Amino acid sequence: MKDAIKMAAQLMALSARTAPKAGGRDNIEIRIIEGEDLKKIAGEMYAYGEKTQKINFDRDGKNVEDSDAVLLISLHGAKPMGLNCGACGYPECSRIPASVNGPEFAGPVCAWKLLDLGIAVGSAVKTASILNVDNRIMYRIGVIARKMGLIDGEVVVGIPLSATGKNIFFDRK
Numbered sequence: 001m002k003d004a005i006k007m008a009a010q011l012m013a014l015s016a017r018t019a020p021k022a023g024g025r026d027n028i029e030i031r032i033i034e035g036e037d038l039k040k041i042a043g044e045m046y047a048y049g050e051k052t053q054k055i056n057f058d059r060d061g062k063n064v065e066d067s068d069a070v071l072l073i074s075l076h077g078a079k080p081m082g083l084n085c086g087a088c089g090y091p092e093c094s095r096i097p098a099s100v101n102g103p104e105f106a107g108p109v110c111a112w113k114l115l116d117l118g119i120a121v122g123s124a125v126k127t128a129s130i131l132n133v134d135n136r137i138m139y140r141i142g143v144i145a146r147k148m149g150l151i152d153g154e155v156v157v158g159i160p161l162s163a164t165g166k167n168i169f170f171d172r173k
Contacts (some may be wrong), residue, residue, distance in 0.1 A: 002165050003070040006034065008133045009161055010122040019062065022112040027078035028120045031151045033075050034069040041158075044144045048171040056072040059172065060140045066168050067160035074153025078113035083170050087111035097152055106154035114155065121157050134162045136169035159169050 009032045011164045016030055033041065042065035049057025064070060080093035088111045090096045121137055128135040141158025145151055162168050 002034075002068050005133065005161050006032070008128060008131045009034075009071050011131065012159070015123040015127040016071075016073050016120040016163075019116075019120040020090055021116045021119075023081055025078075027113055027117065027152050029072075029074040029076045031072045031152055032069055033072060033145070033150065036163055037150070038064055038133045040142055041141065041148065041150070043118060044148055045140060047148070048144055049119060051100055053099050057140050057144075060138050061136070063136070063160050063169055063172070064141060064158075069161045070145075071124060071159040071161065072142070072151045072156060073124060073159070074118065074142070074146070074151050074156040075109065075113055075117040076151075076153040078110055078154070080110040081112045083112065084125070085111075105146065105156070109154055117155060117157065121159070124159060128159070128161065132163075134167040135159050136166070136167055145146045 013030045013032060016028060042061040045057045045061030045064060080096050082093050083091045090094055090107050096108055125135055125137060138158045138160065143157030145158055146153065146156040160169060
């Protein structure tokens with residue numbers, strides 16, 4: 001099954017890469033994590049949840065530990081689109097301040113580029129669904145992957161993958 005999951009992760013990465021991007025500018029980074037690195041991420045998730053007292057980092061860390069792979073997708077180095085639309089909260093793109101590291105992610109980020117990330121993530125999980133690979137989009141994995149330097153990006157999302165008789169990401173305590 002591990003080979004099938006790895007192939008599914010690669011096809012999911014392909015779907016994320018070829019997803020439409022605003023203005024044709026691709027600011028998406030993708031990385032597949034497997035093997036011992038899954039245990040490292042899980043351990044960091046447990047520790048971060050305990051340190052910050054944020055809930056469910058332990059629950060999601062257990063999901064990572066029990067996964068066969070994790071697909072990381074990030075938005076990296078995205079510049080504002082120059083539309084002056086205000087969706088980011090600023091009236092003009094030129095007023096958006098330089099990116100600042102927040103406690104988990106960096107921002108502010110152009111709303112249209114965040115939509116690119118969402119479309120890439122949606123395309124990836126659509127592929128997983130077609131292939132019958134259990135998955136779940138998890139922000140907590142992204143927080144830790146970014147802190148560990150596993151992928152560059154202002155905003156990172158993780159998608160754990162599994163193929164068992166029961167979906168471990170939804171049938172959980």
